[in-house]
Amino acid sequence: MSATRVCALSELAQDEPLRVEVDGKPIALVRDSNDEVHAIGDTCTHGDISLSEGFVEGDTLECWAHGSAFSLRTGKPLNLPAYEPVPVYAVQIDGDDVLIDINVKKED
Numbered sequence: 602m603s604a605t606r607v608c609a610l611s612e613l614a615q616d617e618p619l620r621v622e623v624d625g626k627p628i629a630l631v632r633d634s635n636d637e638v639h640a641i642g643d644t645c646t647h648g649d650i651s652l653s654e655g656f657v658e659g660d661t662l663e664c665w666a667h668g669s670a671f672s673l674r675t676g677k678p679l680n681l682p683a684y685e686p687v688p689v690y691a692v693q694i695d696g697d698d699v700l701i702d703i704n705v706k707k708e709d
C-alpha cells in the first residue's frame with residue numbers, strides 16, 4: 602500500500618489540528634510548534650469524541666470532553682480518564698504534500 606495525500610502542508614496551521622480521513626479512518630493531523638507533523642487516530646479512546654476538536658499543548662493533543670491528553674508521538678494518554686492509546690501513523694512530507702500510510706503504524 603502506498604501513502605495517501607491528505608492535504609497540503611501550507612493548509613496546516615501550527616497547533617491547529619485538522620481532521621482527515623484515509624480509507625474511512627478518521628485521523629487527527631497536527632503540525633506542532635516545532636513544525637513537525639503528526640498523525641494520530643482521531644477518535645478518543647474514552648468516548649466518541651473527535652480529538653482534532655481538542656487542544657494542542659506541546660507534543661500532546663488534549664480531548665476537550667474530559668481532558669485526557671494524548672502523546673502525538675506514542676498515541677498514549679498521559680492522564681485519565683482515557684487509558685487506551687490511539688494509533689500513530691507515519692507521516693511523509695513531499696514538497697507541499699502531506700502523505701499518510703495508514704498501514705504503517707509508528708511505535709516509539
Ligand code: FES
Binds near residue numbers: 648649650668669682
Ligand atoms: S471522551 Fe475523551 S477524555 Fe472522555
